[in-house]
Amino acid sequence: MEIFWNKNPQLIAELSKVKTIMKNTIGHPDSFVRDPIFQMIEAGGKMLRPSLLILSSKFGNYDSKRVLPVAAAIELLHTATLIHDDIIDNSRIRRGIETIQSKIGKDAAVYSGDYIIARSFMLINEQYDENMIKNLSKKISQICVGELKQYRFRYNSDISIYDYIKIVSAKTAALFSLSMYIGAYLGGIEEKTTRLFGLTGLRAGIAYQIIDDCLDYCGTDATILKSSHNDLKQGFYTLPLICALRNDKKGTLKSLLDTSNFSGDAVYKIYNIVVEKNGIHDAKRIAEKYTEKAYDALRRLPECESRATLDHILNALLDRQY
Numbered sequence: 001m002e003i004f005w006n007k008n009p010q011l012i013a014e015l016s017k018v019k020t021i022m023k024n025t026i027g028h029p030d031s032f033v034r035d036p037i038f039q040m041i042e043a044g045g046k047m048l049r050p051s052l053l054i055l056s057s058k059f060g061n062y063d064s065k066r067v068l069p070v071a072a073a074i075e076l077l078h079t080a081t082l083i084h085d086d087i088i089d090n091s092r093i094r095r096g097i098e099t100i101q102s103k104i105g106k107d108a109a110v111y112s113g114d115y116i117i118a119r120s121f122m123l124i125n126e127q128y129d130e131n132m133i134k135n136l137s138k139k140i141s142q143i144c145v146g147e148l149k150q151y152r153f154r155y156n157s158d159i160s161i162y163d164y165i166k167i168v169s170a171k172t173a174a175l176f177s178l179s180m181y182i183g184a185y186l187g188g189i190e191e192k193t194t195r196l197f198g199l200t201g202l203r204a205g206i207a208y209q210i211i212d213d214c215l216d217y218c219g220t221d222a223t224i225l226k227s228s229h230n231d232l233k234q235g236f237y238t239l240p241l242i243c244a245l246r247n248d249k250k251g252t253l254k255s256l257l258d259t260s261n262f263s264g265d266a267v268y269k270i271y272n273i274v275v276e277k278n279g280i281h282d283a284k285r286i287a288e289k290y291t292e293k294a295y296d297a298l299r300r301l302p303e304c305e306s307r308a309t310l311d312h313i314l315n316a317l318l319d320r321q322y
Contacts, residue, residue: 005051015047018075043094054067080113086100139177172208184198197301204290213231216232232262245277
């Protein structure tokens with residue numbers, strides 16, 4: 001976290017408080033329940049969603065006592081989705097450490113994720129209005145639908161760019177959008193402008209997921225701090241592969257996908273074709289387009305220090321190695 005936010009020490013301090021709230025919310029006397037979740041929280045991650053929420057709230061009347069618990073709840077929800085993703089993907093590594101499903105088993109990991117979701121809603125329910133609960137519930141539903149849509153297209157080489165964008169808009173970008181929307185809402189910003197924050201987050205979230213999917217092809221377990229090439233091995237065809245399929249006029253890649261057993265050699269061949277057919281290059285160009293769309297929305301927000309920080313974040317999300 002500190003590496004990603006090293007130019008904003010104040011935000012690092014606030015995110016440290018968010019982590020403390022997360023741990024206090026999760027705290028349980030049974031170490032079997034508590035310790036694996038604590039280890040995942042301590043391992044960190046970029047803490048993007050709480051950061052976006054905090055920065056958005058600072059466009060208005062910032063109240064840390066109201067904002068930080070919501071930021072913690074959002075990050076807890078994100079953490080729960082990661083635990084469930086790791087179960088589905090059979091991932092061994094997350095944030096540079098062993099995943100909960102690998103450490104204590106899939107069944108226990110499912111309950112760990114469910115426990116976190118329940119605790120995050122309890123945190124929100126204690127002191128916030130009904131509108132907050134409705135928004136969180138709606139976005140969690142969107143995330144689940146996005147995951148189901150992704151599963152529907154599993155091993156389907158006919159998936160289109162449009163299908164992919166619809167999936168990532170729900171499963172990833174929805175929480176980015178919610179973070180910025182709720183941050184602005186907590187800052188007391190008018191509804192019309194608050195929706196503009198949500199739009200900025202949605203577009204930034206799409207670009208973020210595209211780059212994440214590119215890193216799954218060109219990164220390693222060590223550089224991206226999680227299991228690489230997992231999407232492909234699980235039959236989830238992401239944008240670099242979709243772009244390569246579109247560029248492969250002879251159909252070599254489609255034929256390989258439709259007959260592959262996704263062993264080590266097959267994955268290596270698919271990877272090489274994706275690179276050769278400019279799949280990663282074209283996917284990154286699309287990420288740049290969505291980042292520019294996010295900038296378009298961001299520039300319509302009031303000028304302030306937080307806007308400058310958000311501007312930096314959008315650029316940093318494109319140029320990252322994890």
